[in-house]
Amino acid sequence: MILVVLGAEIGTRIGTHLREREQSQLALQTSTIGHPPIPSQPIIPSATDRDNSNFITTVVAKVGTAVVKVEADRPVSQNPLVEKFLGNLANEDRVEKGTGSGFILSADGKIVTNSHVVDGTDRVKVTLKSGQVLEGKVVGIDRVTDIAVLQVNAQNLPTVKLGDSDRLVQGEWTIAIGNPLGLDNTVTVGIISATGRTSTQVGIPDKRVNFIQTDAAINPGNSGGPLLNASGEVIGINTAIRANAQGLGFAIPILTATRITNQLFATGKVLHPYLGVQMIPLTAELKAGIAKEPSLRSKVTAQRGALVMKVIPHSPAETGGIRPGDVIIKIANRSIDSPNDVQQHVEASKIGRSLKLEVSREGRVRSLEIELGISPTITESAEK
Known part of the structure; x- marks a missing residue:
């Protein structure tokens, strides 16, 4: 007692x-984090006078074709009072359209995205950078980590290379590729602002993830797209933004994502x-x-x-x-x-x-x- x-x-x-x-404390932390200074002499490939290329253009050329747009249609529940008065008309065209990003893990069509992008449906539309549209099947979702995996019927697709999210250094370069606000294949650049941000700090306490924090611009539609290092390796899955975060974005570390995606492809669920x-x-x-x-x-x-x-x-x-x-x-x-x-x-x-x-x-x-x-x-x- x-x-x-x-x-x-x-x-x-x-x-x-x-x-x-x-x-x-979270509000203070969010408002005072700011942008850590970029090293005065970053170790990156030098630009060439001939074609204005740099490490960002190199990464985009190498990885951009493996980033896809994911579109999901979900039925929307109607208010019971509306259904009572409108009958069958209440259910007509009651579909919510969601758009996000994803990236291709294997040449035979395995794709990863965020669970909140595809939650509520088992079929999605996947659009490649080339414009080709494929039907995708939702193989499994894990709401606890906000990860989902898809399968499309295709071969010889371009793929990404995975990096090591346990070896990230605060201040190193990051590149985000996705479809923010429906604008296909958009590229933004920033740095690693911090690592190990808890789900409570990020503002989504129901998740079990320690997030990567970046100042690379991440907007609605970027969800599910890759966060890359200067070598073009995927180090995270862009997943969360805060309305009051002043340009801060968050990503699921790729080692966490890999553990989850392996289970989802194997069994369709994660325990x-x-x-x-x-x-x-x-x-x-x-x-x-x-x-x-x-x-x-x-x-x-x-x-x-x-x-x-x-x-x-x-x-x-x-x-x-x-x-x-x-x-x-x-x-x-x-x-x-x-x-x-x-x-x-x-x-x-x-x-x-x-x-x-x-x-x-x-x-x-x-x-x-x-x-x-x-x-x-x-x-x-x-x-x-």
Whole structure:
């Protein structure tokens, strides 16, 4: 009973304050990131006087033909009151048209894009740079990472080369190719502004991705297109923009995307490991607030970690003994600083495997082993 009351007290006394603080920090971070300075002497291929070519034109010539336009038609649900009065006429021409980008992974027609580009349909129209239009089948989608894979019936198609998103350096060049605002095969250039941006920082907390941040212009229609390095290798999938981000875009790292696309092509779906908790970071500011509350001071004694606000009923976390008010301080003997650390450990684990945790509970450290389950639905994907 004490722990249940503790969870409620934490939620009512601290939750609202923390959400407001995180929102204000995100707004400040978004407005102050700006554009990191471009190195004064970037190491790039030199331009030639003969044809004005440079590393960007070289990349575009090499990769541009493997970037496609993806168009999806989705039926739109009609308001029941409208249907009542208009009858069958209410359903006529009620189709939502979506446009995005994608790129070709294999010469026999395997294509990757964003799940939100094709969600709600199983057939799409794929247009090559040459103007050739192909019918594409949606092989599988993963809403948790916003990745989808398509198949078109074709051979000898141009393909991209994949890079290593784990070796990105802040400040290195990036090139985005896509179809922003319906303008086919548009090229924009920028740099890597940052790596490891959490889904919460990006503004889409229901995703399980640590994003690449770039200032290469990414607009509606760029979704699903490639983010490239100066060598023309795909390092990410352009996926998210923020209306108030002042030109900042975000991309799914290609190593994350490859892991997901391999599963989608093999089985048509992705099963994500599931723990079943809702958490907030135990920051110095939060600790200071807890210290002022006599009823909480002796309950939350850890100095850092992920504070468990809620345990999902019948989840692996509940079965394994995690309780509201616990602070997750270690997983697999590695220190935990934030909920994102927990998310990454869970996502890197396997369903059915035991995850070793250390939690701080009322001044004592307890060791737990949690057997991870299968993430039940996309609506619960934020509950790690």
